[in-house]
Amino acid sequence: MDIELFWQAVPVLLKGLKITAILTFLSVLIGFNLGLGLAIMRLSSNRIVSGFAKGYSTVFRGTPLLVQIFLLYYGLGQLSFIKDNAALWWVVSDGARCAVLALALNTAAYTSEILRGGLMSVPAGLVEAAQACGMSRALRFRRIEFPLAIRQALPAYGNELILTVKGTSLASTITVLEVTGYAKRLMSQTYAVFEIFAIAGVLYLATNLVLITLIRGLERHLTRYQAR
Numbered sequence: 001m002d003i004e005l006f007w008q009a010v011p012v013l014l015k016g017l018k019i020t021a022i023l024t025f026l027s028v029l030i031g032f033n034l035g036l037g038l039a040i041m042r043l044s045s046n047r048i049v050s051g052f053a054k055g056y057s058t059v060f061r062g063t064p065l066l067v068q069i070f071l072l073y074y075g076l077g078q079l080s081f082i083k084d085n086a087a088l089w090w091v092v093s094d095g096a097r098c099a100v101l102a103l104a105l106n107t108a109a110y111t112s113e114i115l116r117g118g119l120m121s122v123p124a125g126l127v128e129a130a131q132a133c134g135m136s137r138a139l140r141f142r143r144i145e146f147p148l149a150i151r152q153a154l155p156a157y158g159n160e161l162i163l164t165v166k167g168t169s170l171a172s173t174i175t176v177l178e179v180t181g182y183a184k185r186l187m188s189q190t191y192a193v194f195e196i197f198a199i200a201g202v203l204y205l206a207t208n209l210v211l212i213t214l215i216r217g218l219e220r221h222l223t224r225y226q227a228r
Contacts, residue, residue: 001193002192005190005192005195006195006199008186008190009186009190009195009196009199010199012182012185012186013182013183013186013199013200013203014203015177015182016177016178016179016180016181016182016183017178017179017203017207018065019096019176019177019178019179019181020165020168020169020178020179020207021161021207023096023099023100023103023171023176023178024103024161024164024165024168025169026100026104027099027100027103027104027164028104028107028164029102029126029166030100030108030162031103031104031105031106031107031108031111031164032107032108032111033187034104034105034108034111034190035107035108035110035111035112035113035114035115036111036112036115038053038056038057038108038109038111039111039113039114039115039116039119041053042054042057042112042116043116043119043120044131053112056108056109056112057109057112058111059109060105060106060108060109061110061113064172065102065103065106065167066170066173068102068105068106069102069170069171069173069174070099070173070174071097072092072098072102073092073095073098073099073102073174074174076088076092077089077092077093086159095102095171095175095176096171096176097173098174099168099170099171099174101175103164103167103168103171106167107160107164107167108164110163110194111157111160114153114156114157114160115149115150115153115157116153117153117156118148118149118150118151118152118153119145119146119149121148121149121152122144122145122148122149123152126144126148126182127140127144127145130143130144140228147222150222151219151222151223154215154218154219154222155215155219158211158215158216158219159214161211161215162208162211162212165204165207165211166204169204171183178202179200179203179204180201183196183197183199183200192210
């Protein structure tokens with residue numbers, strides 16, 4: 001690899017890595033909370049509530065993320081009521097904000113299934129014991145059900161976080177200059193396709209390795225009292 005090209009590309013791609021990190025953080029923050037709400041809805045005894053959550057999960061898990069991004073960015077912008085609503089237009093008129101929305105809605109669907117599995121794995125005896133102690137439903141969820149569920153769900157949720165990081169690369173298709181976006185720009189300027197995208201791949205790999213290390217550290221922390 002040309003050393004001069006390397007030193008030219010790395011600072012530019014690092015700027016894109018900052019945008020990638022922001023997209024990931026915001027989409028995961030929104031998606032986790034939305035996914036938790038959907039997971040609780042899936043376990044509801046109300047068929048309408050649980051059916052809505054199931055339908056949401058089916059639609060977003062059953063369609064490609066790229067299609068969802070295009071529908072939100074190009075499709076919604078064509079609707080008159082979106083254009084007439086300042087708040088909605090503010091979201092869909094900007095590529096970065098639209099990418100965050102699409103990533104958040106997508107990861108929420110997968111997160112809801114992961115957390116639902118974790119909540120279902122909580123032993124019924126613990127829930128009954130908490131009820132016998134007079135705990136309210138909210139207190140029982142906060143102190144018993146959610147902590148146990150997140151321990152069970154963390155390995156699978158870690159995989160979803162990694163997929164979200166990689167999914168941010170699709171934001172480049174709607175003019176967002178993250179790692180892949182800057183890589184495409186550099187490629188058009190230098191025609192060094194292999195070198196530029198090799199560096200971009202290394203940056204994604206390094207980011208995911210850091211994320212995996214953090215997730216494994218958190219997993220060890222949460223299971224530190226379990227018998228070895």
